[in-house]
Amino acid sequence: MAIYLPELSAHDVSFPPLHRALSNPDGLLAMGGDLSPARLLSAYSQAIFPWFSEGDPLLWWSPSQRAIFAPDTLKLNRTLRKQLKRYRLDFSVNKAFAQVMAHCAAPRAKQPGTWILPEMQQAYLQLHLQGYAHSIEVWQQDKLVGGLYGVLVGSLFCGESMFNLLPDTAKLALVALQQHLQQVAPGWIDCQLPNPFLLQLGATPLPREEYIMLLQHYAAKLTPTSHWQANTLLLDSGDA
Structure with a gap:
């Protein structure tokens, strides 16, 4: 048809x-x-x-349904705490945006191609340079082992893609993103299309009409530019 x-x-x-x-x-x-x-x-x-x-x-x-992480949804469970300690990971914001995109675009198992084509990488790099697109990085010493990137609309973060080179580092990047966002905003994260991975982490499918209302509400609630300057992040592990 x-x-x-x-x-x-x-x-x-x-x-x-x-x-x-x-x-x-x-x-x-x-x-x-x-x-x-x-x-x-x-x-x-x-x-x-x-x-x-x-x-x-x-x-x-x-799409008719969006995958949304509500505030305080992303937590460090026992497995993630173990991975955090085992691999001795560090976190940052906007220190390696282009590298994160390149890793997200790399071929993956059972996925021969990529939708993050060179023109997409260049376009989002321009958004990053203008202060609208941001990345979270996960490091093991000086090696980038996980991360994500997306576009900030007011105080709603629209995630685009993520990757991990060590187990669970993409999940940890999501936790770091919500913790960082919640320092200056409620912490809503849009991950576009629902899938089993996101739903297992606690994402909620939201109908398009409800997502639009959420977007319109938070689009006008800007976060400070200084909050997104390249910097290291301290992940709250929740340990007493």
Whole structure:
């Protein structure tokens, strides 16, 4: 069955209304346009994100369900505490954004390709340089062994991707992100599409309409720029 999508103008960063998003495939809204900072910021502020593979046109999505971590959801369980001590890990924010993206884009088992293409990496690096995209890094001594990156919309963090080179370091990066965010904001994290990994960690599926209300509420609640300067992070292990 043929799919007909609105094609975005190269000179207009607006998007079609979300009620026009397809149900099959779920959330597909439009094609074309570009990955300019202005368009990406417009997209995230309207619950839209880009997702496409090599050889595909630039596709824009707003799925009917979002995977959301509510405040105080991400905790260090017994296993994560053991990993933290076993590997002697350190954490940072925005010290290696480009490296984190490159690791997230690397091939993975049972996943021959990647959607984090060079043009995506360049686009999000520009957002990072403008202060909108941020990374959390997990280090073992001076080696980057885990991390994540995403876009901050007001005080809501929209996670894009994560990776680990040691067991559970992606999970630990998520915990570090929420702890860091909750120093200046409630701590809401959007991880886009629900999947078993996220649900097992405590993410909640949220209908698009409810996500839009959450997004609109927190988009105007800015966090201090100084909070996202490159720095080390101290992870609260919860030990007495």
